[in-house]
Amino acid sequence: MKKIAIFASGSGSNAENIARYFKNHKYIKVDLILSNRTNAYVLKRAEKLHIPTYVFTKDELYNTHKIKDLLLNNKIDLIVLAGFLLLIPKYLIKAFPNSIINIHPALLPKYGGKGMYGERVHQKILENGDKESGITIHYVNENYDEGSIIHQSKFPVEAGDTIEDIAQKAHELEYKYYPKVIEKLLSGDL
């Protein structure tokens, strides 16, 4: 069995979508969902899906190796960031080489970097009058949103679109492609 650990800080709709996609999969399962926020809605979703969770503090992530040990002990094959807002520390990247991926709701390298997440990204797209946006799935390195790109897909931004409209279009593409990219990576097809 190939095992996924998902890190999420907020709502967790991507986490849920990924968990549902792999629910009855032959050789891939979502083993653990981790969050840095005790009140993140993703934890409620995990409970409903009967997936174990682990909540940690920033201090635990940056100043201990507890999370790394937990992931290694659980034999996690792939770490999937899904709306996770803290920078992944170097020691974790070293322990999981080419095995940590992230999704970003824009066409990187546009609109990436610290503080660029969720609605803030879509706000900028509207402010700049962009005619298209999209999603990016990429490997994680020690800088925000800079690891090599695995997949991108685009959608049009139409006149009159609101932040919510853009967020919805991004989410639709995320739900469609993130599980498939994960499946390909864990099957050695990417």
Ligand code: GAR
């Ligand atoms: C997603 O759109 C994801 O791309 C974005 O946060 C949202 C989380 O939604 N991630 C970032 O902006 C990372 N910089 P969700 O909690 O409903 O899955």
